[in-house]
Amino acid sequence: MDSLLKAIQSTADVFSAWLVCIAHPYATCEKFSGDNLDDNQKIKGALQIWGTAFAVAVVLQLPIYKLFGIGLQDVHFHLPAILFVLVTLFLGAYFAHMALRLHKIASRFPDTLAIYAISVGAFAPFFTVLSYPSTLKNFYTVQAIKHGGLDAAHALAVLVKKSAPTDSLLDFAVAVSSPLGGVIGLLCLALFANAICMHYRAEKHAVISAVGLAVAILLPATAVISLIATGILYVAIS
Secondary structure, X not given: OHHHHHHHHHHHHHHHHHHHHHHOHHHXXXXXXXXXXXXXXXXXXXXXXXXXXXHHHHHHHHHHHHHOOOOOOOHHHHHHHHHHHHHHHHHHHHHHHHHHHHOOOOOOHHHHHHHHHHHOHHHHHHHHHXXXXXXXXXXXXXXHHHHHOOOHHHHHHHHHHOOOOOOHHHHHHHHHHHHHHHHHHHHHHHHHHHHHHHHHOOOHHHHHHXXXXXXXXXXXXXXXXXXXXXXXXXXXXX
């Protein structure tokens, strides 16, 4: 019983910390990148908040997974998904760190990673909700490819164009939700840039230029990761 109560208390604590982060992102960024913490504490604290946000996002996606025959027991799908998200997180923070350095800003990777994980990763559940229509359309597309007996060239064309048959309501939802997701993404990048400016006491135009460079480098890497993830989805989907 004591172990169960401790587990519940620990879960409540990390969930509460994530909610505080959402309400006070700048204060949370400074808390986990401050000089009073060593590098391990910075990374551990930031990843704890990011991990909570990621767990909430996964729970929100479970109904879609269930609809396409993917359960919690399908570790061959979930483990690579976790790995891909972690790799994307660390790549984004590393590219931002290197871009800041190129712009003569004295970035420290643990600090930049902590700020990036909090300002971008902590808002993952909001992206998940807004991407519901796009996720459904993508899953329907992969399902159509898997059961359509398409050759590689036609399968790639369907995947790129997302041309699998879906109803007009879903297409409308995608058209509405995708720009909203883009706006939230830009707001998260603005939050990250402002937090970086405050933490390193850097000029805003230099930070914005560095963040833009990091995003430009990250996008091709993200495209490759997404393609691999689609292949894993192809295997897992029913």
